[in-house]
Amino acid sequence: MAKAGYHHGNLRQALVEAALALIAARGAQGFTLSEAAKEAGVTPAAVYRHFAGREDLIAECARQGYAIFADLMEHAWNGGKPTALSAFGATGRAYLAFAKKFPGHYMAMFESGLSPNRSPELAAGMARAEAVVLKATQALSAHIPEGRRPPPSMVAAHVRALSHGVVELYARAAPGTQSPFSPEDLLESGIGVYLRGLGLIAPDS
CATH class of the missing domain: 1.10.10 (Arc Repressor Mutant, subunit A)
Incomplete structure (x- = not known):
């Protein structure tokens, strides 16, 4: 049809x-x-x-996905309000929400094997989305003493890896993805453990 x-x-x-x-x-x-x-x-x-071909079509799917993704992440970050920590948590929830609501876009962006440098438009879309996570990690890292502060880009990479792992292993509606915990709970607790290790959350929080 x-x-x-x-x-x-x-x-x-x-x-x-x-x-x-x-x-x-x-x-x-x-x-x-x-x-x-x-x-x-x-x-x-x-x-x-x-x-021009199938990869060109997939690249356009990814480009549109990055535009939606960046809008959702920027809305979740909300300028770091009311606090950098709470806004950071909101970006994690937005990541999972995007993967669930826009699975085709998500797979085109992160699972197609296409280089984001395939076109200036695709690279710019990815950079805009990643900039939100970097802003969030920079705001959080400011609360860590400088001598113990990892590069914000490294923290952002860790958080992206954790978020992507939860999506891949537990947020897919397929056999083997079931868990006694929701993807949201898994991501929130995983990020909590990570942030405690950085000293950004008190051990008894």
């Missing part, structure tokens, strides 16, 4: 939406360009009016 957007002349976005649905169902490498065209209700040849 052809997508409604195509009938209004928006074939490019109809193809993106078709690809996102296929990525969410099969993974970033689990579909062909012909399948995306069929899902959008057009011939494979029509795809090449807008995309």
Whole structure:
């Protein structure tokens, strides 16, 4: 069935939406360009009016995902209010919320194997999203004595790795992903242990 957007002349976005649905169902490498065209209700040849190939289509899915992701993270960070610690926790919850609500975008961004330097637009989108996490870790790191303060970029990398791990292992609706704890609880407790190790949360908090 052809997508409604195509009938209004928006074939490019109809193809993106078709690809996102296929990525969410099969993974970033689990579909062909012909399948995306069929899902959008057009011939494979029509795809090449807008995309050079499948990787170009996936890259556009990722670019749009980074734009949504950055907006959500900036909203969660809220300028570090009411406190840097509480706002930092909000960004972690926003990460999980994004992965759940936008699985196609998430997989295109983080599981497609495409380099973010593939295009200036994709690189800029990733940089904007990562800048939010870096701002959050910089604000938290300011409370650590300088001699014991790890580079904020390292803290940001640790937090991203922890968040991504929780998504991969426990936030997927697939066999083997079940846990006696919710993904939100796992991420919050994991970040709590990490922040205690940095001295940002008191041991008895």
